[in-house]
Amino acid sequence: MSSIYRRFYTEVCQTLFRQPNIVDAAEPLIQRVFPWFRADFYAARVLQIKPQAGCLRLKLQVSRFFPLFTPGQHLQLRVSIQGVPMERTFSICSSVQQLHAQREIELAVKIQPQGRFTGALSGELTPGSYVHLGAPTGDFALSQDHAACLIAAGSGVTPLFSMLNSLSRLTVPLLFVYSYRGAAQLLFAEHWAELQAKFPLLQLVLWDSAVNGRLTPERLFAKLQPELRGKFLLCGPTEFTQDFRAACLAQGVSPNQISTESFGLLQRTAATSQPVRLTLGRQQHDLGGQGSILQRAEQSGLVLRYGCRRGVCMQCLCDKSSGVVRNLLTGELSDAGAGRIQLCISEAVSPVELSSEGLVV
């Protein structure tokens, strides 16, 4: 019944306003009064911007319409960089309770000084300015009924910190390993002692890789063999999570007990950039530049549709007619023939020909 009602409502709105719903149609009028209003995003006011450990920690005030999230989920952050809105995906690092009580969420945005988005972010935002958020998504979550090992590296600690911070009590043992490089790179430094004191069953390992060396599965397992049990949640750079996943599997952990969340693309890039030809309708573009095909298209001045930029959302799917690409998340090579690839995580390792009808924004 509700689906019939919904279809009727959509049809009426399409007929009267040529928009799928009345909020979309009224957006220009609402924006006159509330300039921060967007029909497709949740507006959030910046309360605090705090640089910490190479990240920008943003505390955001959201409205009561912002949906409740599951700790570990991520969302799209949309900010206008020099007047042009751009989106990137970040994990929520604050607790569910903080959203519930204060309508606040926090993000820790890793600053890439050369990055088009994060590099320009601190110049665009001041306390009081508005940003726009997508709905939280993702199934990276912690079950409170089973023992678990949470292993994070660098800014990969953000979703795991949200999980830990959202726990009201801990009835099962929990191992939390966080690797960072040097005391200056320790995120959430002010909270760790407090969390350890709050949860006696929590075994917290803060691994300073500047002192102890890079955190590898061998080093960790050698130190903590007996406690490794339950579910594994891994979050960090792609190479880090891949190494730990492989090591866990080698230890006899079942694959469905391991969930991972990765960021960054594999560093093993091709020495020379291969020619890529993208056909959009009747136009042909030879892409210059470096990096993933999506990045190269953008460097060549094209505006393509994209979403998460890390291989999750399938917004940038494109038909490949020929050529070999490397998946920058897994390092896998595609076959040379026709297929579908995600442009954000594909890098050309041979001359590549692509074509797409619907990719242009």
Added chain:
Amino acid sequence: MNHLQNPQPDAMQLDSLALELDQLLLKEKARLGQADARYLQQLIFWQRCAALCGRLGMLLCWFSWWWLVPAVLLLALAKILDNMEIGHNVLHGQYDFLRHPRLNSQQYEWDIACDAKSWQRTHNFEHHTYTNIIGLDRDYGYGLLRLSADLRWRLQNSWQFLTYLTLSTFFQWGIAYHELAAQRVFFGRKKADRHSQVSDQQLKSAFLTKARRQLLKDYLIYPLLCWPVALPVLLGNLAANLLRNWWTATVIFCGHFTGQAQVFQPADCIDESRGHWYYRQILGSSNFTGPRWLHILTGHLSCQIEHHLFPDLPAWRYPALCHEVRAIAERHGIPYNSGSFGRQYLSVLQRILRYSRP
């Protein structure tokens, strides 16, 4: 008028033309940003206000039918802005860089009978690629009017001035049916050399869906919502649609069918260089001058030459480019056709009449 009567530019001149225009485009594209976002936002706000006030204003007919006049004018203004400055330009992808979820060339749907996707195929692709090439650009005379000696005279051309008036009156339906006519979807024998990316079935269903929604909206739902004054509201909507049709047809005719606008043969454009494409766009279009509000009402198609050179640049930037484009055209010996609105329109009427005789 055929372009061959002009001094023909050689390949080097065309390359230099392409280089200079490309540089101008790059320079302007580097400026895109906040100003464009603000312009579009303001524009849509005022368009929605005009539409709302127009539709609500018609309710005042309860007191006096005279209220219909300002209400119809406001609604016509809203429809013209939606058609020309918002719809036409957004569907060209001029504002795609703003990454708005709905105000982009793939999602936007406008308040005229033509389905946006169909228009993009016939206008963005056919018309803008093959501008004024006889036989390839079906927008040249819309298959109804003879506007050049390159086309064979037929008996029906003798009364083509009346055809022109009828076309202007039903302009939105002409545009809506344009692609279906080419594909002979409902009747007529299929042309062997016509290829399409979409099936006849899809064309039909898109056309009927959009037509149904537009007719229901203006001639059933809104009149019924205003029940005691249903008849004046229905007539008011009809009048607003008519005004919009006449206006858009006039603007578009002034952009392409003025006395000086020139035509090309398919043979002129085989393996065409970018320079020759630019050359053809300048010769095939014509500008008219006027105050800023006139530019906005035409969707900046008063700067048709700039629009044809840079179809995906936000249109409100065209007037600022006119001087530079004109200087570039003159440096390369290409006539730049510009004049007042009245003079250009007069030359359109003369052209329609002149070619109605063999």
